[in-house]
Amino acid sequence: MKTVLWILIAFLIVAHQDFWNWNDGTLVLGFIPIGLAYHMGISMGAGIVWFLMCNLAWPRHLDEIESDETTGAQS
Amino acid sequence: MNPGQVRLAIIITYLLLLLGLGFIASRSFSGTKKDYLLASHSIGPFLLLMSVFGTTMTAFALVGSTGEAFKEGIGVYGMLASSSGIIHSLCFFVIGVKIYSFGRKYGYTTQIQFFRDRLESDLIGVLLFPILVGLVIPYLLIGVMASGTVIQAMTAGAFPDWSSFAALKPDGTPSPMHGGVPTWLGSAGICVVVLIYVFFGGMRGTAWANAFQTIVFMVLGVVTFVSLANKIGGQETLFESLKAASAKVSESHVTRSEMSMTKFLTYMLIPLSVGMFPHLFQHWLTAKSARSFKLSVVCHPVFIMIVWAPCVLIGIWATTQNIPPTVSANGVLAFLVKAKLSTWLAGLLTAGILAAIMSSLDSQFLCVGSMFTNDIVEHYVGKERLSDTAQVWIARAFVILVVAVTYVLSLQGYKSVFTLGVWCFSGFASLFPLVFAALYWRRLTAAGALSAVLAMVGSWLYFFRDSGWGENTKYAIKLPFGEGVEVMPVLAIFLCTLVAMVATSWLTKPPSDKTLAKFFGS
Numbered sequence: 001m002k003t004v005l006w007i008l009i010a011f012l013i014v015a016h017q018d019f020w021n022w023n024d025g026t027l028v029l030g031f032i033p034i035g036l037a038y039h040m041g042i043s044m045g046a047g048i049v050w051f052l053m054c055n056l057a058w059p060r061h062l063d064e065i066e067s068d069e070t071t072g073a074q075s
Numbered sequence: 076m077n078p079g080q081v082r083l084a085i086i087i088t089y090l091l092l093l094l095g096l097g098f099i100a101s102r103s104f105s106g107t108k109k110d111y112l113l114a115s116h117s118i119g120p121f122l123l124l125m126s127v128f129g130t131t132m133t134a135f136a137l138v139g140s141t142g143e144a145f146k147e148g149i150g151v152y153g154m155l156a157s158s159s160g161i162i163h164s165l166c167f168f169v170i171g172v173k174i175y176s177f178g179r180k181y182g183y184t185t186q187i188q189f190f191r192d193r194l195e196s197d198l199i200g201v202l203l204f205p206i207l208v209g210l211v212i213p214y215l216l217i218g219v220m221a222s223g224t225v226i227q228a229m230t231a232g233a234f235p236d237w238s239s240f241a242a243l244k245p246d247g248t249p250s251p252m253h254g255g256v257p258t259w260l261g262s263a264g265i266c267v268v269v270l271i272y273v274f275f276g277g278m279r280g281t282a283w284a285n286a287f288q289t290i291v292f293m294v295l296g297v298v299t300f301v302s303l304a305n306k307i308g309g310q311e312t313l314f315e316s317l318k319a320a321s322a323k324v325s326e327s328h329v330t331r332s333e334m335s336m337t338k339f340l341t342y343m344l345i346p347l348s349v350g351m352f353p354h355l356f357q358h359w360l361t362a363k364s365a366r367s368f369k370l371s372v373v374c375h376p377v378f379i380m381i382v383w384a385p386c387v388l389i390g391i392w393a394t395t396q397n398i399p400p401t402v403s404a405n406g407v408l409a410f411l412v413k414a415k416l417s418t419w420l421a422g423l424l425t426a427g428i429l430a431a432i433m434s435s436l437d438s439q440f441l442c443v444g445s446m447f448t449n450d451i452v453e454h455y456v457g458k459e460r461l462s463d464t465a466q467v468w469i470a471r472a473f474v475i476l477v478v479a480v481t482y483v484l485s486l487q488g489y490k491s492v493f494t495l496g497v498w499c500f501s502g503f504a505s506l507f508p509l510v511f512a513a514l515y516w517r518r519l520t521a522a523g524a525l526s527a528v529l530a531m532v533g534s535w536l537y538f539f540r541d542s543g544w545g546e547n548t549k550y551a552i553k554l555p556f557g558e559g560v561e562v563m564p565v566l567a568i569f570l571c572t573l574v575a576m577v578a579t580s581w582l583t584k585p586p587s588d589k590t591l592a593k594f595f596g597s
Binding site for chain 1: 149156160165324343369377380388
């Protein structure tokens with residue numbers, strides 16, 4: 001599942017380069033230029049993929065951290 | 076009261092509210108350094124989301140996005156907003172959570188403490204300190220200068236008879252800014268307010284103020300969008316007004332026909348800067364637990380959309396309005412608000428713009444103070460020789476010094492300061508391989524890290540000089556593959572850093588087993 005989600009993130013990055021919308025002046029709903037509507041979709045898509053990532057691929061071992069400052073920051 | 080005075084009264088009321096919030100936050104201050112600089116790791120998911128989002132959104136999110144859309148069209152959203160939505164959350168997930176876990180476990184407050192420990196090198200701190208501070212200061216300047224400009228523009232006409240508020244053209248006639256609060260005074264006021272709540276409230280005051288200010292600028296941004304859409308479109312319903320407003324926009328502004336595809340592609344690297352921002356590093360460490368990051372990771376892209384998309388639409392609609400040539404692109408939003416909306420709404424929007432500016436300034440001031448206290452004073456004088464209280468006062472003193480230096484620099488009036496901002500982001504973004512490798516690559520060595528930092532500085536200076544020290548605001552590296560094939564300098568600087576880091580690390584002795592066990596387990 002984790003691999004699938006990382007592939008989805010990579011897909012979003014590739015889909016971000018939407019050269020096919022470059023010169024298209026269509027207005028979605030009559031007022032949002034398609035190049036803007038598409039990228040708003042990318043923003044929403046990012047929110048959804050990161051939601052899945054947080055729920056299905058969260059590094060749970062980092063949730064309970066014990067402080068060990070004796071071997072920590074050099075001073 | 077004239078409209079300028081009403082807007083000024085709203086701004087002053089807002090600033091007093093912030094001071095009140097700082098005062099309340101300061102009553103929870105326990106007196107320890109950990110509480111002052113990291114709010115004792117007490118920040119939960121909602122506060123973390125709002126404070127981190129407020130910190131990453133500067134004046135550029137409201138004023139600059141409208142101005143850039145006015146100049147370049149809708150492409151600015153994809154170039155800076157949707158890319159940041161993906162990459163910022165990536166940085167929170169991949170870098171932030173891991174940094175938090177090490178910071179919490181080993182007691183780090185600053186990036187340099189982490190790098191010194193991970194790389195077993197004192198020198199990396201000596202090299203990184205001036206570079207990180209040097210990259211943060213122009214970023215601070217943008218906020219301080221923008222606040223003075225916004226206050227003057229929105230209070231213009233408030234006191235036309237006061238000689239110290241006069242703003243005249245070369246021929247002696249009043250300019251559009253005449254009678255407004257002068258920029259030196261507006262900037263000073265903002266610096267003092269931020270300084271007071273950072274001084275007394277520390278990180279907790281900063282987080283509370285950021286959360287409050289983020290809500291203010293998000294709500295006011297949406298209210299302004301709806302009001303302007305109704306005024307510009309001029310139809311009976313909002314939906315009809317939206318359609319009427321967009322129908323008049325030229326083809327070049329509803330497409331990206333005049334934008335370079337390769338430049339657009341390489342802009343994707345700029346948001347990686349979030350992985351190396353020292354002020355975000357400190358915000359991450361305020362989290363109550365690693366789980367607190369989840370809400371930020373998920374909501375950040377959507378919040379960016381809520382702020383940016385309305386501003387981009389207002390920017391392209393502005394091209395259909397009669398904007399005087401004397402109004403700069405960054406002044407378009409203020410001009411429209413003053414010309415089309417009520418005095419009250421204009422005053423509230425000014426408060427919203429100032430909220431976006433101050434929610435970044437506070438974290439940056441505090442982080443520079445933290446770096447000086449932890450990475451220089453505590454590191455070289457010794458933890459045991461300074462009490463916690465003394466360290467809090469040293470941090471406070473350094474914050475005052477940084478505010479004063481930034482304010483004095485802002486009075487020099489750099490014209491190309493917004494371009495400098497992109498150069499700063501390019502520098503931070505090019506250091507991303509360093510933090511990524513420190514967390515995920517066992518083979519990274521101190522020599523590799525030092526080479527990476529030197530390669531970043533060297534290549535950054537080379538391209539910055541080539542751009543006429545930022546004078547050429549459209550600077551890009553032209554590739555020999557045809558007309559218009561150009562990339563942002565961040566790509567070249569990033570690659571130089573990466574190659575230097577990997578090559579030097581392979582050629583030098585790996586870190587000790589003890590360090591590898593500490594950061595990578597067995």
